[in-house]
Amino acid sequence: MAKPILEMKGMCKRFGSTVALDKVDLTVYPGEIRGLIGENGSGKSTISSIAAGMQKADSGEMVFKGQRWNPASMVEALEQGFGMIVQEQGTVPGISIAENIFLGGISQFAHGPFIDRKKLMAAARQVLDRVGMDSVDPALPMGLLDMQDRKLVEIAKVIARAPDIFVVDETTTALSQIGREKIYELMREQKAADKSVLFISHDLDELLATCDTLTVLRDGKLGRSFTKDEFDPDLIRTSMIGRELQGDYYRSDTQATCRKEIALRAEHLTAGQAVQDVSLAVHKGEIVGVGGLSQCGMHDLGKILFGAIKPDAGSVTTGSGAAITSEAVAMKQGIGYVAKDRDVESLCLSASIQDNIAVAGMERYAVHDFLILGGRERKYVDQQIGELSIKCAGRDQQVSQLSGGNKQKVVFDKWIGRGSDVLILDCPTRGVDIGVKQAMYQLMVRLKGEGKSIVMISEEMPELIGMCDRLVVMKDGRVTKEFTRGPEMTDTEIIKYMI
């Protein structure tokens, strides 16, 4: 067997009293795509970020390309051939796409004190083409790009340095199917060049399809490692969470069901090029899915339904006929919105769990809709924390300290606690582990049973098929097909109308 490209032995890391890594060993070989899987907070990002120079381990040894490895920064690691695409934002919004791609390496385009912009743009163009961003001008400011394109630029930034090992940390959750295919292709190219990939994801299917080996982490400890011939989804899931999943994962019923009354109606919505003449009706007790490629307009549609984007034409009304013209009006009418970009749009990371949950539900506990009394507020928040079993040190804990899954539970609590009748969920299971995903799905089924309505916008076809009563497929801002829950709602049928 070839010598490993990366060896990590006995890695330990603590954050205060939290043990993030407890004597974890990890080995990656040339030409290998190694998957890393585990629940939120299991230590996947911590171990990969230590290897990539983002932070230091408390103890442990690392060897990279046969040399002792202890990079001082991510830039140094990247220069030495260790590239990592981080889970959250890793780009700088105020500078151009090209400057982002060559951040830290811009001096290669220098002529004395000046930068050869033409050369810089040409080099950026080449890399952007490799990640499928052929229509994007590298001179544009980074801040103009949406989340998916920002992520693609991050990928471009890493592959521009042709790294020997390439860490993909939950990157695919931010990408549409096309974006995902692109990154799988880059991984395969890396493997073909006898280079390595460390692939972190919560999506077991994509890990099984892409990886040669799979390592499970649990509570900061090394779990079992699987080779390709040992891949067994049930065994891997059990190894991840330390128990078997109880109950159904998706909905168990196969027929569409809902009440007669309409909860939310959108008529002839048009907003720029993003949404074109979209009409939609959501009934009480119904889960309506909206699917498509990331740029199909579905995310904008979610914001329009919540009043966050004013449409150029068309209207959104509730079942009682009230027009939704702003976020505040939507909330008054019992509508809640879970945004795709959780850390930016759904949570205040510097605030506590209490602040985040309480802010949306003041009407529920404020005296005369104005006066906030601590006892009533705490009781309300504790009830919500218990409702979704958020794993936390207490309601005062800062949200930034929570794992992705528990952060998402806080977001759900924020809207469910205030008794929202209609929930618009944009990628509700993005970046959450399998156990939390199941909890979310079970919650959605319970809410449906209570007569609540859900608009579920998702880039994950299995969850749309598994959860929705109806599925609206969008392409280029328009609705191309509507499916009703049943045998004909299959991924092969759906994809025909997405692409």
Place this chain on the structure above:
Amino acid sequence: MDKNDKLAVSYRRRQTLITVLPFLALAGLFGALCAIVTAKGYRLDMYLKIVFNEGVVLAIVATGAVFIYTLGSFDISLGASTLFSATLGVLTYNATESLPLMLLVIFAVAVGCSLFSSVLASVFHIPVFVTTVAMMSVLSAVAAQLITTYGGALGGISIPSEVVKPLDKPLFKIIVLVVFSALCIFVFNYTKIGRRQKFLGGNPVCAQLTGISLNKYAIIAFVMAGLGVGIGAFLTLVYTPSVTTTTAGSIGMNIIVAIVFGGMPISGGARSRIYAALVGGFSYILLNNILMLLVDSNAGYGISQIISAVFFLVVVFVTGINYRTQILPR
């Protein structure tokens, strides 16, 4: 005790320490001032009176300003607003000899200036900092013009001291401070307004998507700050019934330092506290007076300013360390 409990205990201990530290610093500075004044053989009562009178004005204006700072905004024009309000107040009294009218003008001008800044920022989408820098220049210039026109370049303008002398009593100032602080604490901690402002300061994008209007709460914040400026301008006249071009000149910058000294992050958000302005305001004045006593030379003022600035940087660095270590990778 399981892992989560331990984490909770260590987190609460750290939070308690952060809360207690500014109070300990205030007590330490108070003790230091008393010790230094006594050691130098100066009159302690005179120094305490100076600290109290300067501290009350700074604490009140800073308390109102907390509402703006909570939003993550920055108003550097509050000193100039105080000067401008006091100037128009003096001119009004001299023209009408009516104390109620003077008060009315002071408050109307203070709140009006604040509102004007906030409306400029929200209607024209100009960053608040930019509008307040412009306001600072305009208000200082107009006030200076009025003062030199009506009082001469060196003399300044004044009202008869007997008009406000009955109010120049510690009890009156304490009552004003307590009432205004209580109002601010109530609005900030016990109403939807304060909670929403903290959330807006923490993440405006998320706040907007939670139905919170930035413009509405920015206007409320500036009104509260305007009230603080109005009271500050009036108390300035009560202490010294004259206005010169340098009156309240440094308040705008002192507020920033005071708020940070009081333990509030300069970026606002969830960790904003009203008491930060009160504790920080008095701490800053105490520190200034201590430095003036210790650096007893012609260069004293400059050196004490430099030491204050270093102190400020240290406090920001320490609060920054605490914030940074709380962020864990996922």
